[in-house]
Amino acid sequence: MRILILGAGQVGTSLAEALASEANDITVVDQDAQALALLAERLDIRTVAGNASHPSVLREAGIDDADLLVAVTQSDQTNLVACKIARSLFRVPTRIARLRSADYLDPAILANDNFAVDHAICPEQEVTDYIAKMIEFPEALQVVEFAGGRVVLVGLRAGADGLLAGKPIRTLREHLPAGVDARIAAIFRNHRQIEPDGNTVVAPGDEVFLLAASGQIRRVLLELRKAPAPARRVLIAGGGNIGARVAERLERDYSVKLIERNRGRAAAIAMQLSRTLVLSGDATDENLLTQENIDETDVFLALTNDDEDNIMAASLAKRLGCRRVLALINRRAYADMVQGGPIDIALSPAQVSIGTLLTHVRRGDVARVHRLRRGAAEALELIAHGDAQTSQAVGRRIDQLPKIGGARIAAIVRRAELGVLMPQVGVLREAYPERVIIPHHDTVIESGDRVIVFCTHKRQVKEVERLFQVAAGFL
Missing domain, CATH: 3.40.50.720 (NAD(P)-binding Rossmann-like Domain)
Structure with missing residues (x-):
């Protein structure tokens, strides 16, 4: 994919680092020639010094052939103008803009008739939401959500006071109440990844990533450490x-x-x-x-x-x-x-904030991306499409899928086939509830499933994306 990144600040640099190693053709534009030189020394990318809102600079950067433009300069106005030019003059298929001011987030302003922004991101708001979630879970090292908040993945240090302390992981289901299920997606011990199975014993100090439905996650966290007093x-x-x-x-x-x-x-x-x-x-x-x-x-x-x-x-x-x-x-x-x-x-x-950007860059139908362990690992929410003839995943049991070392299907969110009547604004309307499934070896992936995959290293992401891509010609 040919990607044009406007802005070599923290967000633009992090995005370039994430994408340069994935066989993408990356060009970064910034007015700071020294920052570009330092970036070019570390990464296999092309750089262009100049104003990112000038058509001549964009043309020099190769916008004529770009598949994606990501405008993440410090200026909202520059980002908006660049997206407008990218669509009007160069027909770039997808345009993403970083916008710090809430005044610009009106859909009418971002529509194709105006500034032509396909996706707007606000890193400051995403950081705010993230910090609020960390305070809600004071024992956590990292907290991320999937499927609109229906599934929560929490990374935390295991304690000696947890219910699972000194016991194999297979006893987890024995401790949990009926109807509550969870998945230990990964364990890191002394910065080394351990592939968890039923016989693995979680040791105090292990960095554990545990996933469950949002309504059940607090009960499940007690397996790893005693709940601290809530923050006030x-x-x-x-x-x-x-x-x-x-x-x-x-x-x-x-x-x-x-x-x-x-x-x-x-x-x-x-x-x-x-x-x-x-x-x-x-x-x-x-x-x-x-x-x-x-x-x-x-x-x-x-x-x-x-x-x-x-x-x-x-x-x-x-x-x-x-x-x-x-x-x-x-x-x-x-x-x-x-x-x-x-x-x-x-x-x-x-x-x-980079997870939101990667969501729009990943191949296949990727609904959410979260960087974990400061970028070393990654968790993806993918939507399965197709059937057994057009997909490597749909219609197959978990144990029939191609093995990807270090990648683990942690949860599935499945929409009900039959609708139910639910009150909405005083009126009964048909809705299709979604349920969270913690999959086992015999769970079959269905078309439309939201599949959450934990990758202990970002190099596994491409293989996971290919697994959920449908064959050419699928409609």
Whole structure:
């Protein structure tokens, strides 16, 4: 696939890294020639320096032959204009734009008659949603959803106090109540992947990815560790775009304080938020954190625009007694270094938002992509199509599928064949409920199934995509 990426910031760079190793023809456009040179040294890609909204620059970058344009510069206006030009002048089939302002997310504005954006992404909002989910599951290292929230995949450290501690995985079903089922999709021990089977014993400290229906996941997590007390008090460092969004999202359900260094910005945020206590100060100030009872705070979120400040503030909050700390860190080397040490969660904004971009790039009918373990692993939600003649997957039992080492079908979401009448806005309407299936070796994949596959390494993704692609000519 010929892909044109506009913007060599964190999101554009992460996307280029993810796609360059998958036999795609990648060109990156940015005005920063030095950033492009550094990117070209590491990746087998082409780069063009220039303004991404100029037709001449886009033509030099090869837009005439592009299959996909991804506009992820820092400017909403540049991204919108580039998408409009890509459709009007060059007929690029698919156009994706990063938009930070909610004002531009109106479908009428994005329609083909206007800016011609097929898919709009807002990384700041995706990071906000992700952080909210992490606070909802305070024991988790990572939480992602599939099938519109019907299925939840949680990554966490196994504890010695879990119900499954010291027992083989096959006893999991013996512990769970009737009607509750789950799947341990992967285990990583000392950073090495272990292929789980019924005889595998989960050891304390293992990084375990566990999947279940959303209504059952909390009960299932007790198998791996005792449930911590729910979070109530949250302290946010940084009142930028993400910090303010997170505060606004959380203040309805939690007691929230926010520390912002810039006094003018703090005053503006205080007017914007209704329940959050906004403080003007430095989140790396030990006296300030102590005054704000950091030792009684459940979650500390370091969300400034500076990696070093976030690391320092989160490390200090942890040392002063905060139960759990999360730091927003853009540099991957920093994130790998601090997570699991002084900082509980090192969150990369680019890694959170890149899943949405990959959803539109993957081959086959891919409904959702999540990057896991900071990009090393990946989980996909694919929609099965075809029949036994046109598909390698449909109409076959799990144990009849081609073996892909490291890839594991973790769950299936299946739509009911018969509709039922359900009240909607005071009127009974026909609906087709979906149920979550934790598959076993004899489960047969049906057309229309939403199949969730865990890949312990991203190199397995292409094989999984091919498995669910239908033969040429299928309608």
